[in-house]
Amino acid sequence: MPDGSTNLATVSWWIYLSYHPNMTAYAMAKTSYSGELVRGNKKVVLTIPGTAIVEAVMGCGSTTGRDTGKGAQLRPAK
Ligand SMILES: Cc1cc2nc3c(=O)[nH]c(=O)nc-3n(C[C@H](O)[C@H](O)[C@H](O)COP(=O)(O)O)c2cc1C
Incomplete structure (x- = not known):
């Protein structure tokens, strides 16, 4: 991304x-x-994610990185 971070998106067609x-x-x-x-x-x-992060995977597939920093969805909750 322009700020150097990485965008995330869910892809099933590969x-x-x-x-x-x-x-x-x-x-x-x-x-x-x-x-x-x-x-x-x-x-x-x-990457092929495990079921432990299924909610984050679905979240990355239903939001766009144009207006959301999706990397936060993969950080462990505090
Ligand atoms: C389970 C699942 C699978 C998906 N597979 C694809 C896919 O194969 N190709 C695609 O273009 N979008 C796919 N999507 C939709 C994108 O992940 C979605 O449009 C996402 O918001 C794109 O994010 P971006 O705008 O940050 O790139 C899938 C979404 C989900 C929930």
Whole structure:
């Protein structure tokens, strides 16, 4: 993101393509903030979350990073 932090978005549409060269594809809506960021900086990390953080995962999939710092959803509650 412009401030150096990382945006988070939930993605269910992904597919393994190839071992060599190593390729994985995913689909992200053109209107998403994540798509805009990735088109700009060409960097993305895909992770597979565990069920322990399901609420945060669903939250990241129903809010946009345009107006929410979603990283806070993954910080442990105090
Ligand atoms: C379970 C789940 C799966 C999702 N899978 C996708 C997906 O495969 N592709 C996509 O474009 N959006 C998907 N979404 C919606 C995005 O995560 C959602 O539009 C999000 O708000 C985008 O955030 P952003 O605007 O910060 O990029 C999914 C949402 C949920 C809850």
